[in-house]
Structures are given as structure tokens and as C-alpha cells.
Amino acid sequence: MIGGMWPQMGSVIASMVFVITIFQRYLPLQLRDHVEGYTQTLVGFVYPYIQITFDEFTNDFRNxxxxxxxxxxxxxxxSSTRATRLKAHDVKDSxxxxxxxxxxxxVIDEFRGIKLSWASRKLPTNQTFSFYISSG
Structure with a gap:
């Protein structure tokens, strides 16, 4: 049963890649923005998490x-008690x-009964912290 699912999954993924490529290449930018907005709204109905991102640097990128x-x-x-990989930081005035x-x-955390998942991600321009609020 599972073995028969993989060829179908490959076909679905290939079709999605094809549609996304056509979408990005041939759809006008204004129309693409509208479609992406509606897509994010639809995903919001089935994705139960909220993501908040905190940038490492201020808007002027100096501080x-x-x-x-x-x-x-x-x-x-x-993180020092729960994470498996740590990084040392020097903090101002410390x-x-x-x-x-x-x-x-x-790192998984709980604040006032709400489960949070903190993640440190390195982005091309700067570093951010994000956390997801879990409904479960």
C-alpha cells in the first residue's frame, strides 16, 4: 500500500513544481500578488500556527x-538546558x-499555558528569532 503511494507522490510533486514555475514565469506581478495573498489565506485555514519574526538588527542595520x-x-x-547545539554571544553591558x-x-517553551517553539534561523540579510504558537 505504501509502496504504491510513492509514484503518485512523485507525480503530484512534479505537477506542483511545473505549476509554480509557470505561475512565476508567466503571471503578471500584480496578478501574482493577488493569487499569493489568496493562497496564504487558504493555507491559514489549515495551518494552525502563528509565526512572528524578530530581526537581529534595527532598520538602519547598524545596531x-x-x-x-x-x-x-x-x-x-x-536553550542551555534544552538545545543540543549552542552558540556563545557577548551581550552589551555584560x-x-x-x-x-x-x-x-x-527550543520548545511554555508561556502562560501556551506552547511556543522558538527557532533561530540565519537569513541572507540578517538573523531572526521566530516562534510558533501551537494549538495543541
């Missing part, structure tokens, strides 16, 4: 964001190193 630093400090205690999550590491 580290205070929010990012506060999250980094908060997560240092969580005389010791702060341990934090390495890139692409994730």
Missing part, C-alpha cells in the same frame, strides 16, 4: 535590536558570555 537582545537573554537559560541557540536550532 542590534533591543528586542532581539532581550529574547536572546531570555532564551539563554532555556561581563560574561551568554549561551544561545545555534543557527537552525529550535
Amino acid at each position: 542590534q535590536s533591543e528586542i532581539y537582545s532581550a529574547i536572546q537573554s531570555y532564551l539563554s537559560t532555556k 561581563k560574561s558570555l551568554v549561551l544561545g541557540m545555534a543557527d537552525n536550532e529550535e
Whole structure:
């Protein structure tokens, strides 16, 4: 039963890649923005998580964001006991190193009965922290 599913899955994936390529290549930008907006709305009905991203640097990209630093400090205690890969950070006005999550590491946390999943992701322009609120 499972063995017969793989060829169908490959066909579905190939079809999706084809449609996405045609979509990106031939649809006018304004129409593409509308379709992507509706697609995100549809995905929102079946995807039960909220994602919030915190940038490492302020809008001028010269200073580290205070929010990012506060999250980094908060997560240092969580990540040092729960994460498997850590990175050492020097924090402004601190005389010791702060341990934090390495890139692409994730830590599960609970705040006021809400399950959170913190993830550190390295993006091409800057680093961000994201967390997902789980409904379960």
C-alpha cells in the first residue's frame, strides 16, 4: 500500500513544481500578488500556527535590536538546558558570555499555558528569532 503511494507522490510533486514555475514565469506581478495573498489565506485555514519574526538588527542595520537582545537573554537559560547545539554571544553591558541557540536550532517553551517553539534561523540579510504558537 505504501509502496504504491510513492509514484503518485512523485507525480503530484512534479505537477506542483511545473505549476509554480509557470505561475512565476508567466503571471503578471500584480496578478501574482493577488493569487499569493489568496493562497496564504487558504493555507491559514489549515495551518494552525502563528509565526512572528524578530530581526537581529534595527532598520538602519547598524545596531542590534533591543528586542532581539532581550529574547536572546531570555532564551539563554532555556536553550542551555534544552538545545543540543549552542552558540556563545557577548551581550552589551555584560561581563560574561551568554549561551544561545545555534543557527537552525529550535527550543520548545511554555508561556502562560501556551506552547511556543522558538527557532533561530540565519537569513541572507540578517538573523531572526521566530516562534510558533501551537494549538495543541
